[in-house]
Amino acid sequence: MNKKLMMLAITLMAMASPMLAQGNAAGGDVSNGTRLGAAYLAMGIASGLCGIGQGRATASAAEAIARNPGAVAAIRVALILGLVLIESLALYTLVITFVAK
Amino acid sequence: MHELWITKIFNDNLAGLANGVLNAVHVPAANPRFPWTDWMVCELIVVACMVIFFGVLRARLSVDNPGKAQHVMEIIYDFIHASSEEIVGHEGPRYLAFFGTIFIYILCLNLIGIIPGFDSPTMYPMVPLAFAVCTFIFYNYTGIREHGAGYVKQFLGPFLLLAPLMLLIEVISHFARMLSLTVRLFANMFAGEQVYITFITLTKVVFPVIFIGLHTFVALLQAYIFMLLAMVYVGGAVSHEH
Numbered sequence: 001m002n003k004k005l006m007m008l009a010i011t012l013m014a015m016a017s018p019m020l021a022q023g024n025a026a027g028g029d030v031s032n033g034t035r036l037g038a039a040y041l042a043m044g045i046a047s048g049l050c051g052i053g054q055g056r057a058t059a060s061a062a063e064a065i066a067r068n069p070g071a072v073a074a075i076r077v078a079l080i081l082g083l084v085l086i087e088s089l090a091l092y093t094l095v096i097t098f099v100a101k
Numbered sequence: 102m103h104e105l106w107i108t109k110i111f112n113d114n115l116a117g118l119a120n121g122v123l124n125a126v127h128v129p130a131a132n133p134r135f136p137w138t139d140w141m142v143c144e145l146i147v148v149a150c151m152v153i154f155f156g157v158l159r160a161r162l163s164v165d166n167p168g169k170a171q172h173v174m175e176i177i178y179d180f181i182h183a184s185s186e187e188i189v190g191h192e193g194p195r196y197l198a199f200f201g202t203i204f205i206y207i208l209c210l211n212l213i214g215i216i217p218g219f220d221s222p223t224m225y226p227m228v229p230l231a232f233a234v235c236t237f238i239f240y241n242y243t244g245i246r247e248h249g250a251g252y253v254k255q256f257l258g259p260f261l262l263l264a265p266l267m268l269l270i271e272v273i274s275h276f277a278r279m280l281s282l283t284v285r286l287f288a289n290m291f292a293g294e295q296v297y298i299t300f301i302t303l304t305k306v307v308f309p310v311i312f313i314g315l316h317t318f319v320a321l322l323q324a325y326i327f328m329l330l331a332m333v334y335v336g337g338a339v340s341h342e343h
Contacts, residue, residue, distance in 0.1 A: 074187075077184075081333070087285075088284065088285040091284060091285060091292070094292060
């Protein structure tokens with residue numbers, strides 16, 4: 001399973017290399033196509049990993065509530081705080097895709 | 102240059118006033134013919150509405166016969182009071198004015214973007230930066246007021262040997278808090294607006310309504326989270342190690 005994922009990742013990156021053959025647009029030393037492709041890839045990775053992290057946080061919180069229903073208020077605060085902090089990591093990537101020149 | 106209808110009214114009539122004020126503090130406007138920016142005008146409108154609302158509410162406060170607005174504000178007040186006691190500790194409600202202002206002001210600024218003729222000021226990166234800088238200054242101020250010069254001991258870590266390394270790491274992480282507060286609020290509001298624009302262009306009718314709903318929910322959540330993080334930072338600054 002791990003070897004298949006590795007092969008898939010390498011194949012995807014190899015297939016993306018024709019982007020480098022495009023001519024230079026007015027945006028500096030990377031062409032616009034490369035910039036967009038990198039933005040899609042970065043955002044995809046960031047959102048995927050953020051999803052995994054938030055899923056684990058929510059699963060832990062649900063299990064904790066099931067074990068100890070009296071502590072729901074405290075667990076809710078911890079859950080919301082954790083989810084928002086993880087979310088902000090994906091948002092940093094989004095901002096960079098808009099801001100980077 | 103694209104500007105809202107109300108910014109146009111301000112720029113046509115009050116441009117002299119804005120240029121005068123900006124030049125007096127040596128920060129000339131980016132475009133002197135249009136000194137009023139969208140976010141400045143919307144902020145002023147929100148401030149005016151809030152001052153009028155709370156002024157009228159204050160005049161009509163009554164113990165025996167509270168109206169609906171007083172009920173709602175009492176619920177919000179109790180909520181913030183309970184949260185601050187739980188997170189900051191016993192001294193939490195001393196700082197309730199700051200937390201309450203942060204929560205209600207950011208909430209109103211986020212929500213005004215839903216009304217068609219107005220823009221959320223929090224969609225522009227300068228406004229969340231202002232909130233983050235104010236929060237940074239506030240929690241350091243409360244820490245210094247509580248601990249005096251001993252406030253610096255928090256940054257030094259468990260052993261004196263590790264102090265230089267810990268100081269560097271702690272200072273960087275405290276500045277990163279300002280960055281993360283700014284980027285979180287800005288990116289949520291900005292991304293909400295971009296997604297809404299995309300869907301308005303793509304499918305003109307049913308789906309944008311779902312995104313307005315999402316924007317409202319995110320507005321509430323982000324205002325609550327900003328207040329929660331401000332409380333956590335103040336709690337970290339004033340906490341006494343037992």
